[in-house]
Amino acid sequence: MKNILYIDTADNQKTKVILEINGKKIHKEESLHHASQNLLPLIAQILKENNLALRNLSEIKVNTGSGSFTGLRVGISVANTLGSQLKIPINGKPPGQLVLPTY
Template identity: 45%
Template sequence: MKILAIESSGLTASVAVMTTEDLIGEYTLNCKKTHSQTLMPLIEQLNKDIDLTLKDIDAIAISEGPGSFTGLRIGAATAKGLAFSLNIPILSVSSIDGLANNILCEHSIICPIMDAKRNQIYTALYKREKGQLNKITDSKVIDIETLIEELKTYDQQVTFNGDGVEVYKEIIEQSSLLSVFAPKNLMKQKASSIGDLALSDYGLVKKVKANDFVPVYLRKSQAEREYEQRIKNND
């Protein structure tokens, strides 16, 4: 099986082509360009460099969210358009699961944290056993102080990654947690981590038709929240 993996849930734009045996190629950009500027050019350049046509792809693996509302919509539109035109399925993977899959450590709680703004983060907790990534809590939106208190109950080392580390690292370090932080090459989203989960299928993947795929936001967008507040204020 050969898949194209797309990750657009954060600032990082990443695409990869993988098989069940190997990572054939991966391009990742962490810059201020929008995903509408980068995703398709990255896909086209990657396919060109590995002498691959889109007709060789058996499925599209996509980070479903949570994350940036704009990034997720662009990623979803790209994946749905390709999958529909090629008549292939979409393999939907949580962006938090993908971040956790960057970490191979088996003696630590794995805790990705994505900045959700408004003093909150998107997160879930994981353990890796015999190479397999196991999710031990549901994905959720939570504030960092509540998360730290939850982590203390495990009384174990915690490995953090994700863009939330940049925002909350000092708070984590000042807590009594035994915490470590992923190196820079494992800190941000990677399409290959999404693709690896899609191919390994540890029960963390949903297979859907192109028309049925929808991003997972976990909470309403700022525009929706502001609209509801205006309606409430006018009542």
């Protein structure tokens, strides 16, 4: 089963999280000022609603730019941390290789 988590925090007014389960995409979006602060609860919510845990993820894809400097750093930091701890690829890079922002 392929479960891909997509993270987009490039817009500082909106955070998007998409969970792809075997090709089916489920969207979650938070629209607030400094919305990237709600990234982790948003990830937890979308996983819980689909009866999945972090360990069930097979890959993470994260928007690396262009966009909000702080928002991108939040999304990329979360993706790098989760990918490293779960030992799964981020943006197609092997586990352990960090994804960098493109401002």
